[in-house]
Amino acid sequence: MGGRHFRALIDSEVQPIPLSQALSTVQQTIRELNDKANLLAYGDAVQLEALAVGAVVLASHSGGFAGMRFDAFFGALLYELGMRTAPNEPIVFPVASVNDMIVPFLSPPNVEWPCFLPAELNLGNLAKMMNNDGAQLLVFNESVSVE
Template sequence: MKLEAISSAAFVLASRSNGLDGITFNNFMRVLVYELSIKDHIPDSIRFPLELESFGRIIVPFLSVPNVEWPLLNWEGVKMSNFTRTRNHDQIDCKFPLDENNIISIEVNNRIEPFGTPLLESSFKNIPCNSKIHFIVLNKLVRRFYPNFSRKSYSDFLSKNQNLAKKYVYKLTKNGLESVSGIQNSPDCVPGSIVIFVPLYK
């Protein structure tokens, strides 16, 4: 619960850093690395992959306190949204709408041991279908997913879960968004949505 509370506060604070107009996603990520104590200051810029240029322009709304609804959301010139901490059976921990069709969803994993391949596969299957951006906040990430790639690979997993094929996967570090060892994003398609691992400890 502690990690979930810390994560919720960080997302809300980062969303509010540009005021009621909301904040572009690439700038939101700059603030998030500070709010999650990944960096000790807000950097002037962070690495943002070229293929995610359109995602960088997405406006993250000015979020409410968790599970408290704004009395009015459609004020002219204002971009606001309600931040919800969900029930356990919803499979995710937090979410908020980006627009009528898409949400940002957040899973918080409290396990002490590194987050590995079995957890990746179960988590990915639980990502909401309308999630444009899905965060997985955790303590530690394994060095490589699918280490014995001669037996099984991420491609094998995708072949059985075609709905995940257009999800691009990254990890958030102090430098920005980086590739994840053992996971190959398809160069043959434009990313329809993204998954971002947020390991708080090395």
């Protein structure tokens, strides 16, 4: 379940692919099966949200149960979004404290890890919430949030 060289998604040739490419392939197949059925007006926004949340979770898993530095997480996130071709290429920020932050191995949205899991694991719970303006928030362990 995760780790530096683990890739959750592979293509038909057993090569690693980012989440954005996997979703694109699935969406194309669904559209063909539905004979290009009309999507609901909000369909694209829902798909974009699913891509973003899925990419955050998968990127956090690339560091394994120990978690990972933010610079490595951000590089993995850009890979999952299809914005980079190398999955293990960190993005170094000019402020060292940002690079050194540790991103935990995140749960799927609104699912908490069972309390019987060993405390040594660096697990984080990801929650999706709405703020007063109706914007979606992602909250990691009640401390870090992304809008």
